[in-house]
Amino acid sequence: MNNKPLSKLYYNLVDDRILSVKNIDKEIKRRKLELETLHSSYERIEGIKSNRISKPTEWIIERYDSDVRLNSLFLLKESAEYTLEVLDDELGKMFYMRCYTHLSWEEIQNVFSFKR
Incomplete structure (x- = not known):
């Protein structure tokens, strides 16, 4: 096992990811709303055939599936x-x-009585 200390940049990146988990459901709902709003603002031109999906539900599901974010x-x-x-309990x-x-990590350290 590699016991090299993590770089400060990597440490901050991991910490940001951990903190973003709390709001993940809100972010998912917000992104879905953004994708749905795209469809409602789309203007349909009558009389022109296209290869686009014309049913709103199918259009939204296709957007959800193909959206990278x-x-x-x-x-x-x-x-x-x-x-x-x-993870174990601790x-x-x-x-x-x-x-x-x-x-903070220092407060967690104090709760669990870890030594530096």
Whole structure:
């Protein structure tokens, strides 16, 4: 196992990802609303055949499936849920404390009485 310390940049990136998990459901809903709004603003030209889907529900589902941002949000949510499942109780509590209560790493360290 590699015991090299993480770089500050990598540490901050991981920390940002952990903190973004709390709002993931809001972000998914917001992105879906953005995609649905795109459809409602689309003007249909009568009399011209196109290869576009004409039913709104099908159009929205196609948008959901092909949207890179939405799919990445779903993957982030799934990854966070899986991570919580595989962590032991102590690490799960740390993840929860950092993500949902926004305690700093130093405060979490004090809660668990870790030494530096």
